[in-house]
């Protein structure tokens with residue numbers, strides 16, 4: 412545990428001292444904010460019209476019309492941002508030969524991987540936290556249902572974990588950060604759209620594709636549902652990603 | 667303390683080292699000597715558990731490098747060929763990080779860092795970013811990193827590369843100091859360094875051990891013959907021929923006019939005969955002396971003999 416934190420702390424230090432982190436965070440917040448206010452604008456327009464037509468009464472559902480699409484968009488933006496956060500994790504260490512320092516220290520490879528995972532999660536968690544002002548604003552002006560908001564954040568966090576695990580895996584494959592980013596972006600996008608293949612594939616395979624898709628599981632969380640099947644999916648996805656990373660790093664020592 | 671047996675390592679089809687076997691006792695200072703690509707760094711990487719060997723075994727303090735790597739990593743400090751430095755970190759923070767990685771308890775970290783800063787004379791750069799330091803200072807940070815946890819065994823891959831002459835002397839001094847209480851393995855292709863620091867040399871060439879011995883033993887063993895230098899006043903071609911006719915002389919070469927090197931068999935004791943010849947033919951001896959071969963020659967000779975280049 413102590414070793415994991417030593418690694419994570421070092422990586423966090425280099426994140427926060429590098430302009431990459433700040434530019435990524437700014438881009439994330441700007442895109443997120445832009446989309447949020449557009450959705451909100453559209454929503455108020457709609458509810459205004461609804462009021463006119465039906466003559467007041469029930470407003471439209473804030474959760475369904477604002478929060479859910481915001482989460483969706485955040486998931487897309489994260490898909491673009493996270494590969495840029497994870498790309499340096501191992502690629503940079505290998506390129507600058509600093510990996511030898513970690514490998515010659517009395518610390519297990521698993522601890523190194525988990526430490527780096529933790530660092531990336533904290534960085535992205537921080538970005539998400541900063542963007543949560545939009546939810547705060549909604550709570551001030553309206554009264555959204557809190558259940559789906561909380562499960563939504565949980566779902567986003569789990570999905571982030573999957574992106575990060577894929578990103579670390581990609582980063583372990585190469586000593587080139589750009590290649591790492593491209594691979595992890597490709598992987599993440601593929602795992603996102605794999606559900607589209609379900610129509611083309613037969614019913615059995617189709618269901619599998621549907622199950623494998625990252626986005627299918629997020630839907631449930633956004634609706635406020637936590638099912639063990641979704642939790643198992645996300646957690647095993649993360650573990651599998653980290654396991655692959657372990658195998659790659661372990662076997663690259665043999666070459 | 668370190669036992670290496672039949673160690674081999676291949677990178678794909680290419681064999682980097684073949685069947686290395688040697689032993690290193692506690693407290694020894696051993697030098698790995700060999701030309702570029704000999705396999706020094708590969709061997710050191712295996713000793714410090716960074717990469718596994720293809721075959722063979724290495725035991726350090728009774729621990730197997732493959733099976734008990736974590737135990738071994740606690741007792742070694744390693745400076746790889748390229749110092750493992752994070753260029754965006756401040757020297758002090760980097761050394762603290764290294765200390766924590768190497769299991770130095772939190773409360774001792776500060777004193778450990780300050781000690782190595784002192785020892786490696788890093789005081790004036792301790793607050794600077796590593797990436798902006800000169801190569802020599804970076805190398806010193808690399809050495810500092812290796813000794814931060816006061817390990818029993820230090821493995822230093824070309825520790826003085828990139829340093830200026832004064833620093834080289836300082837680092838040598840530092841290594842000599844460390845040698846009092848540590849087992850040290852260092853590699854180099856610079857001979858004077860090895861002669862000054864190491865008691866024992868392991869000469870590697872083409873991935874194989876060409877010789878393991880103490881310096882004195884190596885020198886005597888390699889003096890398969892003696893070498894005399896002769897300086898005379900007169901300069902004529904007959905001198906060369908006359909010298910060659912002497913018994914027990916293997917070869918005579920003329921470097922400059924009237925300056926000859928004579929390679930003869932061990933203990934030939936032919937100085938008197940040469941003097942006699944000179945008197946008889948009035949060459950006019952200016953100088954006649956035995957020279958011992960330097961390690962440089964030994965090194966060249968050893969490695970050349972291996973690959974059978976004349």
Ligand SMILES: Nc1ncnc2c1ncn2[C@@H]1O[C@H](COP(=O)(O)OP(=O)(O)OP(=O)(O)O)[C@@H](O)[C@H]1O
Pocket residue numbers: 666677680681682700701702703704705706707708709747855
């Ligand atoms: N990662 C690698 N992949 C393939 N071959 C390698 C690798 N590392 C080293 N080699 C080869 O193994 C051999 C030994 O290399 P090594 O780096 O151990 O030599 P060295 O004695 O340290 O040389 P130098 O004095 O130049 O540092 C060389 O022929 C080298 O080309």
Ligand SMILES: [Mg+2]
Pocket residue numbers: 706707708747823
């Ligand atoms: Mg080398």
